[in-house]
Amino acid sequence: MIETKRPKLELLNRALVEKIVDEGLTLLERQGVWVENPEALGLLGDAGAVIDRRAQRARLGRKLVENALASTPPSITLYDGSGEKSFFVGGDEVHFNPGSAAVTILDHDTQEERKAVTRDLVDFYKLVETLDHMDFQSTGLISTDVPEAVSDCYRLYLGLRLSAKPFVTGTFRVEGFRPMKDCLAAVRGGERELRLKPLAIFDACPSPPLKWSNLTAQSLVDCARAGIPSELISMGMTGATSLATISGTLVQHVAENLCGLVICQVAAKGAPVIFGGSPSSFDMRKGTTPMGAVETMMIDSAYAQIGKFLNLPTHAYMALSDAKVNDPQAGFETALGAALGALAGVNVISGPGMLDFESAQSLEKLVIDDGICAMVFRLLDGIAQREDPIALDKFEGFTPETKLLAHPHTRQWYRKEHILAGLVDRDPYEAWVSAGRTSIVDKAHADVARRLERYVAPPHTANVRKELDAIMAAYARSSGVGRLPVWEF
Amino acid sequence: MNKSDLLTSMNKAIVAGDRAVAASLAAEAVRSGLDLPEVIEKGYVPGIQKVGELWEQGEYFLPELISSAEAMKAAMAVLEPEMHRQKIEAPKGGRVVIGTVEGDIHDIGKNLVASMLQAAGYEVFDLGADVKLERFIEQAEAVGAGTICLSALLTTTMAGQKRFIGLLRDKGLRDKYKVLVGGAPASRKWADEIGADGYAENAVAAVKLLKSLTERA
Numbered sequence A: 001m002i003e004t005k006r007p008k009l010e011l012l013n014r015a016l017v018e019k020i021v022d023e024g025l026t027l028l029e030r031q032g033v034w035v036e037n038p039e040a041l042g043l044l045g046d047a048g049a050v051i052d053r054r055a056q057r058a059r060l061g062r063k064l065v066e067n068a069l070a071s072t073p074p075s076i077t078l079y080d081g082s083g084e085k086s087f088f089v090g091g092d093e094v095h096f097n098p099g100s101a102a103v104t105i106l107d108h109d110t111q112e113e114r115k116a117v118t119r120d121l122v123d124f125y126k127l128v129e130t131l132d133h134m135d136f137q138s139t140g141l142i143s144t145d146v147p148e149a150v151s152d153c154y155r156l157y158l159g160l161r162l163s164a165k166p167f168v169t170g171t172f173r174v175e176g177f178r179p180m181k182d183c184l185a186a187v188r189g190g191e192r193e194l195r196l197k198p199l200a201i202f203d204a205c206p207s208p209p210l211k212w213s214n215l216t217a218q219s220l221v222d223c224a225r226a227g228i229p230s231e232l233i234s235m236g237m238t239g240a241t242s243l244a245t246i247s248g249t250l251v252q253h254v255a256e257n258l259c260g261l262v263i264c265q266v267a268a269k270g271a272p273v274i275f276g277g278s279p280s281s282f283d284m285r286k287g288t289t290p291m292g293a294v295e296t297m298m299i300d301s302a303y304a305q306i307g308k309f310l311n312l313p314t315h316a317y318m319a320l321s322d323a324k325v326n327d328p329q330a331g332f333e334t335a336l337g338a339a340l341g342a343l344a345g346v347n348v349i350s351g352p353g354m355l356d357f358e359s360a361q362s363l364e365k366l367v368i369d370d371g372i373c374a375m376v377f378r379l380l381d382g383i384a385q386r387e388d389p390i391a392l393d394k395f396e397g398f399t400p401e402t403k404l405l406a407h408p409h410t411r412q413w414y415r416k417e418h419i420l421a422g423l424v425d426r427d428p429y430e431a432w433v434s435a436g437r438t439s440i441v442d443k444a445h446a447d448v449a450r451r452l453e454r455y456v457a458p459p460h461t462a463n464v465r466k467e468l469d470a471i472m473a474a475y476a477r478s479s480g481v482g483r484l485p486v487w488e489f
Numbered sequence B: 001m002n003k004s005d006l007l008t009s010m011n012k013a014i015v016a017g018d019r020a021v022a023a024s025l026a027a028e029a030v031r032s033g034l035d036l037p038e039v040i041e042k043g044y045v046p047g048i049q050k051v052g053e054l055w056e057q058g059e060y061f062l063p064e065l066i067s068s069a070e071a072m073k074a075a076m077a078v079l080e081p082e083m084h085r086q087k088i089e090a091p092k093g094g095r096v097v098i099g100t101v102e103g104d105i106h107d108i109g110k111n112l113v114a115s116m117l118q119a120a121g122y123e124v125f126d127l128g129a130d131v132k133l134e135r136f137i138e139q140a141e142a143v144g145a146g147t148i149c150l151s152a153l154l155t156t157t158m159a160g161q162k163r164f165i166g167l168l169r170d171k172g173l174r175d176k177y178k179v180l181v182g183g184a185p186a187s188r189k190w191a192d193e194i195g196a197d198g199y200a201e202n203a204v205a206a207v208k209l210l211k212s213l214t215e216r217a
Helices: A014-030 A038-046 A061-073 A118-132 A146-160 A175-189 A191-196 A214-226 A246-267 A293-308 A329-345 A363-381 A406-418 A429-433 A442-452 A462-478 B002-014 B019-030 B037-056 B062-085 B108-119 B133-143 B159-170 B187-194 B203-216
Strands: A033-035 A049-052 A057-059 A074-079 A086-088 A095-097 A106-107 A112-115 A167-169 A200-204 A229-234 A271-275 A316-317 A347-348 B095-100 B123-126 B147-149 B176-183
Touching: A014 A057, A014 A061, A014 A086, A014 A175, A014 A246, A038 A049, A038 A106, A038 A214, A038 A246, A049 A347, A061 A095, A061 A246, A061 B203, A074 B203, A086 A200, A086 A246, A086 A329, A106 A363, A106 A442, A106 B002, A112 A175, A112 A406, A118 A363, A146 A167, A146 A462, A146 B095, A175 A429, A191 A214, A200 A214, A200 B002, A200 B159, A214 A246, A229 A246, A229 A316, A229 B176, A246 A271, A246 A293, A246 B019, A293 A316, A293 A329, A329 A347, A363 A442, A406 B062, A406 B159, A429 B133, B002 B037, B019 B037, B019 B062, B037 B062, B062 B108, B095 B108, B095 B133, B108 B123, B133 B147, B133 B159, B147 B159, B159 B176, B159 B187, B176 B187
Parallel strands: A095 A347, A167 A200, A200 A229, A229 A271, A271 A316, A316 A347, B095 B123, B095 B147, B147 B176
Antiparallel strands: A033 A057, A049 A057, A074 A086, A106 A112
């Protein structure tokens, strides 16, 4: 059999990749990066970086960065809550997860965005648990009924109670890391076990241009020491917080992410790191950061190619839209991003469900987007030879009366070669009319209800549940938070 | 194989769409001198009914549907000559003439309907594609059919369905036949507009429609 080609998108030629990386390394050496975290600055200094403590600035030599790249694992394997199902994050493997940390939810009944509350987050987790093409969960909504002091840990705590999938999450304050790590270890059965079988990825965003804040640098140090993968989310906005040219933004992206990678490696050599991002083309008329812009997707696909050149796992914020409701724009921006990201071989694609510049989530969109992801996975599977000969033997004894629909070959292959298209409409006109002219959004709304109905909670032992409850309660107490939204699981 | 196992196997062969097994089980029934109408009613028909259910539940798609219909046909091809020889009246749903109207060579949908009707026990006379309107009437008159099914895929050829109703009227034969229309551009509204007796959007619906019309009659 002839090997099946994995369809692949590469936007940059090799010489341009090398030039961008070279300029990124030179930028780190000459200009350096502002690191507002004393511990990270100290670690960088110990490793040979030139530190200006007063200006909180670190200049990283080429050798230091190259050594750090050499000690970073080229791939990561995440495990679900049971520790049995594994997900390879590396090579050209693709995993989708919902866009995270939205502040509002699109209410289907009113078609308006409203502040999200814990009840919405619970529905979100349950729904994502039922979606076949979302390999990972994300702490996707910020619940406004939870005090800010504990909201980073509370959303992970809730998620771990409700879902067995690996998580993409992150801290909102330095103190949040400890209890979040403890929750993960509780599910995994220990810190050593968690290191061997990571259950979550922590996002950490530099502040463009060329700055790592105290919170995010601390997250890198803490995650590295605990063996938790850090996802580096450089997010330049072209012409506003990064250069206006795409190639210029890519140079800055490389410098910011590699500084984060070095912080991880000097904190714990061999720490797992993902070369990610959430950059955007900046809209110069509206002053907004469109994630659905084709230039945004070009930056994403290109830095993923650079990440692969550096032999690192990759991530991007793609498969999302800036539309405010589930309209055609929501569909085409999401589908274009999902297809381009997957073709570029981005390992972790965060975005499904998201609207409005990463600020809103929609349960209906999650279901629709899951269908987009199904199509994309089919595309990635490529076109296989399947049989030898491919066709000739099937035409032996062929007559105009031969019914291909009833041919054993059809039954053998059609379900493997062709997927069901989820909620998309493929009815003949009359059937569509008699079924009530239902839009995909209405179908999605009904599907959300069906899925929430058939959701099954992960089988945690009573001990794990108790441990999670105790960690959360202790963190709330130490943060001076009296009451948390109580949820019946 | 005892009779009950045989009937169960027939059911399974139809659900699995296995032509060879369906035919060999029919031959075994003939050899064992079983009551053939009973074999059809209790062995094969529950199979094709199950297939219809699986289709409606979204489990079965067109290839399974048609494979099962073909398996049914293969079994009937063994049973019918024998019943004819024994002068047993086959349990029949009636005679149907079907074809794609003149100027239109699309026949996949029409073939699906023909197969499913046949599998459901109707005696189907399939005239093929690009059929002159007069041919439908000649054939129906010749075989004593009660139903005529007209398929059209093109908006240009669907007008033939309307002309056909007119043709029947001109010949004073309109009330003699049930006329059903189908095909991508056709609709219930179109059927009403041209004075046809019914419209079905797919092959399974066509069987249901014809059953409801013949039961009412």
